[in-house]
Amino acid sequence: MNRELPMSEGYLVVHVTTARGSIPLEGAAVSVRANEDADTTPRADILYATVTNRDGNTERITLSAPPRENSMSPSEVPPFSTYHLEVRREGYGVQSFFALPIFAGITAVQPVDLIPLPEDGTSDPLRPADERFFESSPADL
Known part of the structure; x- marks a missing residue:
């Protein structure tokens, strides 16, 4: 039986910098996609797209997440949703984050x-222009 679970909302703010975090980057393009179930493969459709402000921040992005109550007892269903995040800016390498967890009521x-x-x-052969980061899910939530 495939039953729709009620969803809540979680939030995401992306803070983009350069020079090891010391200079905020304005105008970086940020896109958010849902992951395919528990897989780290992003879906083709973009859920949210925005650019960073002069402080290097996006506005607070609202995303679907399972209700907080799901974290109160052991379950096969994780108490968070996962998303794929991609950040681009001309003149910089692309960074992608896979399986980024979003919890209900929390701003990540x-x-x-x-x-x-x-x-x-x-591109520098010792440092790839495009970097990919895989977030690991907490094992026992």
Whole structure:
């Protein structure tokens, strides 16, 4: 029986910087997609797209998450939803975050430190231009 579970809302703020977190980046494009169930494969449709302000922050993004009550007792269903986050800005490498957990009623702040590309447009063979980060789900929630 496939029953729809009631959903609540969780929140996400993305803080984009460069120079190891010391310079906020305005105008970074941020996109959020849902993950396919427990898989880390992002869905094709973008749920939310925005750009960062002069402080390097997005506005607070509202996302669906299971109700808090789901975390009160052991269950096969995790008490959070997972999302795929991608951050781009011209002149910088792309960063992607997979399985980013969002809990109901909680504002998650995701720091992103973009790395400038060389001026000649080539990538550094020792440091990939595009980086991918996989968030790990807490094992026993």
